[in-house]
Amino acid sequence: GENVEQHPSTLSVQEGDSAVIKCTYSDSASNYFPWYKQELGKRPQLIIDIRSNVGEKKDQRIAVTLNKTAKHFSLHITETQPEDSAVYFCAASHGFQKLVFGTGTRLLVSP
Amino acid sequence: NAGVTQTPKFRVLKTGQSMTLLCAQDMNHEYMYWYRQDPGMGLRLIHYSVGEGTTAKGEVPDGYNVSRLKKQNFLLGLESAAPSQTSVYFCASGWQGDQPQHFGDGTRLSIL
Numbered sequence: 590g591e592n593v594e595q596h597p598s599t600l601s602v603q604e605g606d607s608a609v610i611k612c613t614y615s616d617s618a619s620n621y622f623p624w625y626k627q628e629l630g631k632r633p634q635l636i637i638d639i640r641s642n643v644g645e646k647k648d649q650r651i652a653v654t655l656n657k658t659a660k661h662f663s664l665h666i667t668e669t670q671p672e673d674s675a676v677y678f679c680a681a682s683h684g685f686q687k688l689v690f691g692t693g694t695r696l697l698v699s700p
Numbered sequence: 701n702a703g704v705t706q707t708p709k710f711r712v713l714k715t716g717q718s719m720t721l722l723c724a725q726d727m728n729h730e731y732m733y734w735y736r737q738d739p740g741m742g743l744r745l746i747h748y749s750v751g752e753g754t755t756a757k758g759e760v761p762d763g764y765n766v767s768r769l770k771k772q773n774f775l776l777g778l779e780s781a782a783p784s785q786t787s788v789y790f791c792a793s794g795w796q797g798d799q800p801q802h803f804g805d806g807t808r809l810s811i812l
Contacts, residue, residue, distance in 0.1 A: 621798035632790060632803040633743070640798075678742065682797040685750065687733070687758075692742040 591616040593681050595691030603699055608669050610694045612679035613661040619681040622655060622662045623688070627676045636677075637664070669698045702726050706791050706804035713781045713811045721776040721807050723791030731794045732774035733758075733801065734766060736787040743790065749774055750796075781811045 592615040602608050614622075623638035639646045639653045639662065646653050650669075655662040662681075666673055676695050682688040707722045723732065730751050735743040745758030749768040763785060765777045774793075778785060788808050792801040 623800060632805050634803070635800045638800060684796070684798055686797040687731070687745070687748055687750075688794070688797055688801055690743050690745075 591619060591681055591686065591689040593679060593689050593691040595679050595694055597694060598692065599695045599697070601697045601699065602669050604669060604671060606669055608666045608673070608696055608698075610664045610677055610679070610696070611661060612663070612681075612691050613659075614681040614689075615660070616681070616683065616686075617657075617660065619683045619686075621682050621688075622653070623680050624651075624653060624664050625678040625680070625690075627678065627693075629675070633678060666696075669696075671698050671700055674698045704791055704793055704802050704804035706789075706807050708807060709805065710808045711810070713778075713809065715781060715783060715811060717781050717811075718777070718779050719781065720778075721789055721791075721809075723774045723776070723793075723804060724772055725774075725791075725793040725802070726772065727793060727802065728771070729793035729795055729802075730771075731796055731799075731801075732768065733792045733794075734764075734774065734776045735790045735792065736760065736785075737790060737806075738787050746776065746789075783811050785809065786811045 620641035625633040626636045627633040652665045679691040733748040734746040747766040752771040791804040794801040
């Protein structure tokens, strides 16, 4: 089955810096890669997703890149703000297979 | 739309008691999932369902049972609660595996 590894487990940046979170997946058939943000005490919420027919997707300050050959995908946050502080989860799946989550990255943005 | 609704939001149990957590979704999703999340840890899949009347084991199914008698509802049961089951439980639903999952607000369960 699919296995998703996520790094780093914690990431501290200064406000205004960029943050990058990386994930690797094992199943070459996976074609859907979402990212979730979970604020303290809240539910995970989808912030961006990408499918295997696209190499990069942007939404304002966040972007996701996908390298199918290397089987890894990354979340990029530019101009970080304190409200970006949260736990971020990557995930992967294909077709009717269940979504498999990474272990999460705790991002702390200091003012 | 309410989305995914979990009941109850909080509960305290004594060791050995039983209870059922209810998840209801109004998006006509086929797939539903139960996760547990312990402090500082990620989401661990307990059980999931790919349609009405179906259930399947996830990563940590021991000590839990589930039922999906109606498409919109997914029940998680603890037959004999143990302190190790103290956690936050999240329910989620989606159209299928390669579609976004929508999460409920969670149930905070403490077992003394």
